[in-house]
Amino acid sequence: MCGIVGIVGTTNVNQSLYDALTVLQHRGQDAAGIVTFENERFFLRKDNGLVKDVFRTRHMRRLVGNVGIGHVRYPTAGTSSSAEAQPFYVNSPYGITLAHNGNLTNTEELANDVFRSDLRHINTNSDSEVLLNVFAHELQKKGKLNPTSEDVFDAVRTVHRRSRGAYAAIAMITGYGIVGFRDPNGIRPACFGVRETPEGREYMIASESVALASQGFELIRDIAPGEAVYIETDGSLYTQQCAESPKLNPCIFEHVYFARPDSIIDNISVYKSRLRMGEALAGKIKRDMPDHDIDVVIPIPDTSRTSALPLAYDLGVKFREGLIKNRYIGRTFIMPGQTMRKRSVRQKLNPIELEFQGKNVLLVDDSIVRGTTCQEIVQMVRDAGARKVYFASAAPPVRYPNVYGIDMPAAKELIAHGRTEKEVEELIGADWLIYQDLDDLVACAREGNEAISEFDCSVFNGHYPTGDVTEEYLTRLEEERSEAKKNERNKELTADSDVIDIHNDE
Numbered sequence: 001m002c003g004i005v006g007i008v009g010t011t012n013v014n015q016s017l018y019d020a021l022t023v024l025q026h027r028g029q030d031a032a033g034i035v036t037f038e039n040e041r042f043f044l045r046k047d048n049g050l051v052k053d054v055f056r057t058r059h060m061r062r063l064v065g066n067v068g069i070g071h072v073r074y075p076t077a078g079t080s081s082s083a084e085a086q087p088f089y090v091n092s093p094y095g096i097t098l099a100h101n102g103n104l105t106n107t108e109e110l111a112n113d114v115f116r117s118d119l120r121h122i123n124t125n126s127d128s129e130v131l132l133n134v135f136a137h138e139l140q141k142k143g144k145l146n147p148t149s150e151d152v153f154d155a156v157r158t159v160h161r162r163s164r165g166a167y168a169a170i171a172m173i174t175g176y177g178i179v180g181f182r183d184p185n186g187i188r189p190a191c192f193g194v195r196e197t198p199e200g201r202e203y204m205i206a207s208e209s210v211a212l213a214s215q216g217f218e219l220i221r222d223i224a225p226g227e228a229v230y231i232e233t234d235g236s237l238y239t240q241q242c243a244e245s246p247k248l249n250p251c252i253f254e255h256v257y258f259a260r261p262d263s264i265i266d267n268i269s270v271y272k273s274r275l276r277m278g279e280a281l282a283g284k285i286k287r288d289m290p291d292h293d294i295d296v297v298i299p300i301p302d303t304s305r306t307s308a309l310p311l312a313y314d315l316g317v318k319f320r321e322g323l324i325k326n327r328y329i330g331r332t333f334i335m336p337g338q339t340m341r342k343r344s345v346r347q348k349l350n351p352i353e354l355e356f357q358g359k360n361v362l363l364v365d366d367s368i369v370r371g372t373t374c375q376e377i378v379q380m381v382r383d384a385g386a387r388k389v390y391f392a393s394a395a396p397p398v399r400y401p402n403v404y405g406i407d408m409p410a411a412k413e414l415i416a417h418g419r420t421e422k423e424v425e426e427l428i429g430a431d432w433l434i435y436q437d438l439d440d441l442v443a444c445a446r447e448g449n450e451a452i453s454e455f456d457c458s459v460f461n462g463h464y465p466t467g468d469v470t471e472e473y474l475t476r477l478e479e480e481r482s483e484a485k486k487n488e489r490n491k492e493l494t495a496d497s498d499v500i501d502i503h504n505d506e
């Protein structure tokens with residue numbers, strides 16, 4: 001789940017881009033990048049690492065210009081190499097750079113077409129580089145020295161026709177402007193907003209509204225599924241629907257885990273949908289265990305805290321922060337390897353023993369995916385002296401792979417895949433495990449926007465809204481991106497770390 005941002009400003013945009021990326025850091029911790037342009041030249045800096053580590057003062061000084069885009073990466077395709085950090089660049093036409101959140105499901109076919117028919121070279125295994133080349137090719141076909149908004153929209157229209165899967169993207173056309181677009185199912189989020197300054201009006205496009213708010217931009221609205229928003233360097237803004245039959249199927253996992261609670265996505269407050277998840281879960285607990293003996297409700301920081309509070313309140317049970325999070329450790333789920341994830345859970349969370357000793361504890365998490373967190377924590381809490389350990393998940397069992405920008409490519413790596421809830425309960429060592437029902441989860445998110453008829457709930461129900469995900473595709477994905485395969489590839493990378501970045505400020 002990457003984070004993307006783009007700004008057309010009236011003064012240098014480097015600092016605002018940097019600050020917006022730090023606010024979107026929760027969407028990707030692996031790599032970061034910014035590209036700006038001034039006087040027909042662009043300036044690019046990208047590398048592996050957190051925003052604060054990738055950009056040094058010397059880079060910031062060189063990232064000049066009133067227009068730019070940025071990216072924080074959580075890889076779901078290719079490798080973790082710095083050469084696959086974003087934004088990507090192609091020199092023709094105009095010099096275009098692109099930042100992408102999501103994952104294409106027809107990368108292989110598309111890459112083939114890009115090479116054989118469009119006569120373009122792809123230098124990495126990243127689907128985002130393919131997406132950029134498709135867009136660039138379609139814009140080049142127009143053959144214009146000065147592209148108009150209509151040319152840009154036509155190019156996006158063809159991108160929609162050729163690409164499958166999930167993509168929220170921002171492309172910067174050097175010298176002309178930036179264009180943000182969202183796939184025809186609106187799976188990944190993207191919104192845009194405006195800021196008035198003494199020098200004039202400025203626009204920002206971003207993955208989440210919190211990036212806008214933090215930089216003083218006022219949210220205008222979400223980009224609609226299939227729509228493109230084009231902002232020229234002089235601040236003229238154009239929007240157009242570029243898909244033939246768009247429908248809004250936003251990823252429900254944004255509400256469960258990915259997005260920050262202070263963001264509004266597709267008119268839904270993420271915070272409110274998480275509060276509702278806690279209430280719905282309390283309702284289920286009261287139904288299933290009316291005579292429960294829970295002494296205390298304890299969230300597993302960070303994401304579950306919003307749901308755990310109303311859950312405790314509705315149960316009439318004490319809410320306590322019994323697990324303290326090390327504020328210098330990031331999100332473990334989006335770390336690249338299982339060994340690192342496991343180690344980090346222990347380093348990240350530490351119990352306050354007096355909250356557990358002799359008590360029946362209900363631990364609350366937003367979701368259980370691989371089971372890394374809950375297995376460690378249940379044991380930790382027992383060691384801290386808990387009498388009984390109950391576990392509640394604000395999301396239903398995750399049983400199916402994700403193909404739209406969350407790195408869960410292999411069903412067999414998911415703890416609930418092919419297992420009953422009882423079996424998961426035993427495996428994690430809990431005395432009782434309760435999962436949210438899918439209907440309840442959907443209702444919690446949908447209450448914020450009744451116009452959404454279907455969320456992308458594929459990780460819970462195996463239904464992929466783009467309609468193109470076959471068993472063969474899933475088998476291939478599992479073979480290519482399983483944990484073992486990724487380890488192998490990363491070893492190769494370390495052994496042979498000569499992947500050369502082009503046009504990148506070192």
Ligand SMILES: O=P(O)(O)OC[C@H]1O[C@H](OP(=O)(O)OP(=O)(O)O)[C@H](O)[C@@H]1O
Pocket residue numbers: 257300301302303304330331332333334365366367368369370371372373374
């Ligand atoms: O079952 P798992 O594979 O462990 O995945 C689920 C866990 O991972 C996430 O936490 P994470 O540490 O990434 O972030 P957070 O601090 O936002 O909760 C999520 O909130 C769950 O706690």
Ligand SMILES: NC(=O)CC[C@H](N)C(=O)O
Pocket residue numbers: 001002073074075076077078084100101102103104126127128405406
């Ligand atoms: N999580 C994402 O959005 C990833 C974007 C892109 N597929 C990459 O791997 O870089």
Ligand SMILES: [Mg+2]
Pocket residue numbers: 300301302303304365366373
């Ligand atoms: Mg968590």
